[in-house]
Amino acid sequence: MGFSFANDVATPLLDQVRVPLDLKAMDHAALCRLAEELRGETLRIVSETGGHLGSSLGVIELTVAIHATFSAPRDTIIWDVSHQCYPHKILTGRRERMHSLRKKNGLSGFTRRQESEFDPFGAAHSSTSISAGMGFATARDLKGEEGHVVCIIGDGAMSAGMAFEAMNNVGTSGRRLIVILNDNDMSISASTGALSDHLADIRQRSGANTNNLFQNFGFDYRGPIDGHDLDRLLPLLSEIRDEQDGPVFLHVVTRKGAGYPPAERAADKYHGVNPFDVATGTQTKVQAKAPSYTKVFAEALVEEAKSDDRIVAITAAMATGTGLDRFQAAFPDRAFDVGIAEQHAVTFAAGLAASGMKPFCAIYSTFLQRAYDQIVHDVALQQLPVRFAIDRAGLVGADGPTHAGAFDVVYLANLPGFTVMAASDEAELVHMVATAAAHDQGPIAFRYPRGEGTGIPLPKNGEILPIGRGRIVEQGSDVAILSFGTRLADCVKARRLLSLEGTSVTVADARFAKPLDTALLAELVNNHAVLVTVEEGSTGGFGALVLHHLANRGLLDGRCALRTLTLPDTFIAQASPEDMYEEAKLTARHIAAAARNGLGSQRPTSDVRRTGRAGQQELTTRLHRAEDR
Structure with missing residues (x-):
């Protein structure tokens, strides 16, 4: 297995592949050349889109061998975690859409049932494949259907308890299930723990494995085998396919980042990358304005x-x-x-x-x-x-x-x-x-969120916050916006938008969802016509806790309109964070709109008390003292 790359590299064999069935017409030599083309195509795509590279490069030959041997979608192919599924997507009719990988309205970076019939089970968290495979195998047998179930799981994912629970069930069931362990001695970082040591011992005793964990779980163990050697992979997978009885465990040894020297040299094997220059491996650097x-x-x-x-x-x-x-x-x-x-x-x-x-x-x-x-x-x-x-x-x-x-x-x-x-x-x-x-x-x-901060100066030493106490960030009198989390910056922007319309806005940072700052809540409700809560979480969270408290204290009885902004009751598909928050209606524009909705056509009534900043702070202090008593 070697590597060479050019942006205009010819891919005559890959160009013939529209569905995995097309691999059946290729002989052994052609499949080896196809693997080389697939590696180059995967590199080209990820160099433009960014994404999970090292794990995908590590399964190029394995992916070709699986699809050349089995007949998806009649045979069920389940990728654990599935951040290694890019080669699989290329071979299953999605090559022309790979430029949209991980982008808005584009292909997912993981397997996704709604995306293709060749993705029978979605995954992005680890260690689910054997349990799901047992479900597919059981359903197949109960319905009297044909077809193989193949689960590909990494050695990192194998360390999770759920994988052991599944093997314990499968091993005693006698059901026909094929588990392929992709052993590259890595998860995101190097693998750790006793299982990692056991796998290393099996690799060292190659060919003399008379007793190991997987055999003791009731599997017919095969391996270890070089996962980049199609000369060995193809006949062994064909042999396993043609057998009929019981669960089989195939131990395949691979290298994360295989075939691409910059990835193989890197500590993380280019697990996740920004767009990069293929010739050098140099990734595009995003100029951060602040530390993450x-x-x-x-x-x-x-x-x-x-x-x-x-x-x-x-x-x-x-x-x-x-x-x-x-x-x-x-x-x-x-x-x-x-x-x-x-x-x-x-x-x-x-x-x-x-x-x-x-x-x-x-x-x-x-x-x-x-x-x-x-x-x-x-x-x-x-x-x-x-x-x-x-x-x-x-x-x-x-x-x-x-x-x-x-x-x-x-x-x-x-x-x-x-x-x-x-x-x-x-x-x-x-x-x-x-x-x-x-x-x-x-x-x-x-x-706290992914990504960079706001760029404000950092304290030399952290301050111990009073438990259950929020803070006023900006003072106003008509509308109060209470933020929980990093939407605070958009709340401040919403304040500016509303101020241009003559609406005076208080912005507060809750800091705590539990315990709530009940004195701050009382102040905001008693001194404003509208209270808007904003959070980066689902319904039932911070806003619900605020509503529950205010309702039980009678603080909503004709005093203040209240609006709660949360993530919507849906799963939001991948896009840029900015686009995702736009879809979630949690931007400054949406926060300002919620405040206007609360105000309606009426200006704040005269019985809403208005006090200066000093008066507000004095009231807060009195309420805090009352709560403490």
Whole structure:
């Protein structure tokens, strides 16, 4: 397997492929040449669009072999995680649309049922393929149908508990199911844990595998085999296809980024890339105006850990993505990457907290969903002070709805004793890291988005925030806009739009969804004709908590119109973050429109009290004191 590339490289064999059935007409030599063309085409596409490159390059030969051997869509091909599915998409009738990859109205970066009959199961989180495959195989058998079910899962994804649960079920069922382990010793970063060591041992004992984990689970184990060697892959897959009985486990060894030297040399194997120059591997650099929220979190946590040796950090195969690689470098004995095992990560953190440590569990919002029972049973019920750093809160752009952090406020704030914060900018994030480090009265979470901050100066040291206290950012008298999270900047822009129309607007930063700043809410309702809440989360979150409180206190009884702006009750397809927030109607223009809607054709009535800034602050102080009593 070699590599050469030019933008106008000829692809005579790939040009013949419209559906996988076209591979059946090619002989062995032609399939080998097709793999070379497919590698070049994948590079060309991703160099223009950006996306998941290293994982796709690692399965070029495997993809060709699978589609040359099996007959999709009659045979069910399931890609775990599916960030390695670009070659599969090219061979299944989507080549001409690959320029739209991960763009608005374009192809998803993952398998998606609505996109093609060759994508029988959608995936963007890991470790689902064997469970889903068992479902397809069982349905096939119950309906008396024919066809193979093939699941391709990576060694990183294999570390998750769900994969073991599925193998335990499959191995005792006797059902015909083919599992292909794509073992490249990587997830996003290098794989860790005992399973990784076991796979390394199997590779070293190649040809002498008389006993291994997969055999003991009841699979007919084959391998390990070089996943880039079509001379071996094609006949072995044909042999497996033609057998009839029981589950089979094929262990394939590949290299992430294979065939592209810059990717093979890189530490992350070009897992995810911006558009790049193929000749050099140099990626297009996006000129950031400010550090990312992820970087700000990581550096703030390192600073806190310098003065508190009880602080430890936990992530689930996302050290780079969550910024905890910086913490690992500074405190290697206090940083723990547990692999793709969010459930274990949360209960591990609970055990640390119960032992007097200060665990920070840094997990993306959508990945934390996988550990909800552990959050409830092992953390909240026992009121353990686990600190949850929730990255990728809100809409995330090209990764689309599978990675959008829409639901964490709802699923955390409904738990007794949970403190839930959202940073409105990067300086606030530094304060929230310090606040979480100092908080020992139960679980606490703080959420922040993907991407760069606002560019405001960062404090040298984080300030411990009073729990359950928001802040007034701009003072007005007609309309109050209460923001939870980083939509605050758009709320300020909405204020400017409304001021041009003669409407006076207060803008406040809630900081906390739980506990709510009830004194601030009372002030906003009592002194404004309209209150608009704004959040980067689903319905049932911050706005619902505000409504519940105000209704039960009688604060909505004829005093103030209230509007709540949330993410819509739908999954928003990938686009730029700006386009996604436009579709969600959470921009400054939409916030201003909600305020106008609340005001209607009436100006604020004379019985709405109007006070100066000093009077408002004095009222807030009195209300806070009353709440404290």
